[in-house]
Amino acid sequence: MNQVIHLKNRPKGKPELEDFEFVEEKKPQAADGEMLLKTKYVSVDPYLRGRMRDEESYIPPFQLNEPLESGIIAEVVESKNPNFEKGDFVNGMLDWKEYQTATGNGLNKVDPDKASLSAYLGILGLTGLTAYISLEHIGKLQEGETLLVSGASGAVGSTVGQIGKIKGCRVVGIAGTDEKIKLMKEKFGFDHGINYKTIDDMNQAVAKACPDGVDVYFDNVGGEILDAAMQNINKDGRVINCGAISLYNMTETPKGPRYEGIMVKKTVRMQGFLVRDHVREFGPATQQLAQWLSADKLTYEETIVEGFKNIPQAFLDLFEGKNKGKMVVKV
Structure with a gap:
């Protein structure tokens, strides 16, 4: 059977x-x-x-x-x-x-x-492809920029952070336990971590961790963490909407801040990303991820x-x- x-x-x-x-x-x-x-x-x-x-x-x-x-x-x-x-x-x-x-x-x-x-x-599957292709298309990371990542100890988030370091960025991750923060910094090379469960004001926490503001925010969770990222976004900032796990189990659509003013004044780009829309790029992207993995630039x-x-x-x-x-x- x-x-x-x-x-x-x-x-x-x-x-x-x-x-x-x-x-x-x-x-x-x-x-x-x-x-x-x-x-x-x-x-x-x-x-x-x-x-x-x-x-x-x-x-x-x-x-x-x-x-x-x-x-x-x-x-x-x-x-x-x-x-x-x-x-x-x-x-x-x-x-x-x-x-x-x-x-x-x-x-x-x-x-x-x-x-x-x-x-x-994971790293050589849709997880890695999501991280790599979305950063290429929407993130367009430049050396010296600040990359903020939520769900940063997860499969996609940890890969995003490592690619950010390969690109020469300052990388700040958000996760829910001190153990995960330690993992992000020691294994994945993040510069700083925020435990969202132990801080009182997410806006202030992001501002402190990103003193030069946020150039690229990779969003896996949505909700209040997205709100905080938007309050600290720089001019010409890019927001990659990859997931919204904080909302998946809600039975009603929550109300939150309106971003129109921020997006206009700071000419922010916010875009949803579906890796399935980029099947033609899977081959070259997988080759690059495999190369970084074999060179110990990714783990x-x-x-x-x-x-x-x-x-x-x-x-x-x-x-x-x-x-x-x-x-x-x-x-």
């Missing part, structure tokens, strides 16, 4: 384990042109929360009583496809299933000899949870900040 995870309910507010359902189905067999895949690593990401809502977005919502999907590393255990061999490892968007068949469309081979398999879901942190049955809980733990770096489930 084959274990599958379905979306049972559409969460109201924060998701719970009861919103997921484990289902057993018959183990599939590969037809001509297909291959049988065994799931090895599963990426759990905050953006999946948005797909649990039945609303129009940049990616279709999950359907109730159907499998969820995310980035997965799988092993080819049987192949009837001439482009793939038994023993190959592939990366792509796949269902939360222990075994599944695929034609190979949308899947890319990965080399376990060049990097750990899980790294292809990464992972939180690896073991067991297929623990995928839903690992996803929920993202909203409690229990991950350092990329959250991955090893099956």
Whole structure:
């Protein structure tokens, strides 16, 4: 039999384990042109929360009583496809299933000899690509500028900060524990860190950490931290809207400051970013990330949870900040 995870309910507010359902189905067999895949690593990401809502977005919502999907590393255990061999490892968007068949469309081979398999879901996957491409297109970092990053100990944020240092910037990160601040500074090379849970005034904290103002703000959380960044943004500042985890579980749209005056007076550019819009750039971007990784200019942190049955809980733990770096489930 084959274990599958379905979306049972559409969460109201924060998701719970009861919103997921484990289902057993018959183990599939590969037809001509297909291959049988065994799931090895599963990426759990905050953006999946948005797909649990039945609303129009940049990616279709999950359907109730159907499998969820995310980035997965799988092993080819049987192949009837001439482009793939038994023993190959592939990366792509796949269902939360222990075994599944695929034609190979949308899947890319990965080399376990060049990097750990899980790294292809993180620093050499959509995580790294998001950091690199968004900074190239929107951030346009210049040497000597100040880069502020929220969610800075997470997978994307920690990569953004390291690229900022490669580009010669002062990098300030925001996270939720002193342990994460220490990690950012000692492992990822950030110049300064702000623990948003222990400060009373975020505006003042950002001003103190960024005495020359903020040239580029990479936003993973939205909400009050975005407000503080905007209060300290420099003329011609750039804001990259990558995520808004502070808002994902809210049942009503919150009201906040209006940014129009700041954006006009300081000619600020604020732009949302979806890495899927830049597929044609994945090849060169991955090559650059791999080069930096092999040269020890980049490093990464992972939180690896073991067991297929623990995928839903690992996803929920993202909203409690229990991950350092990329959250991955090893099956």
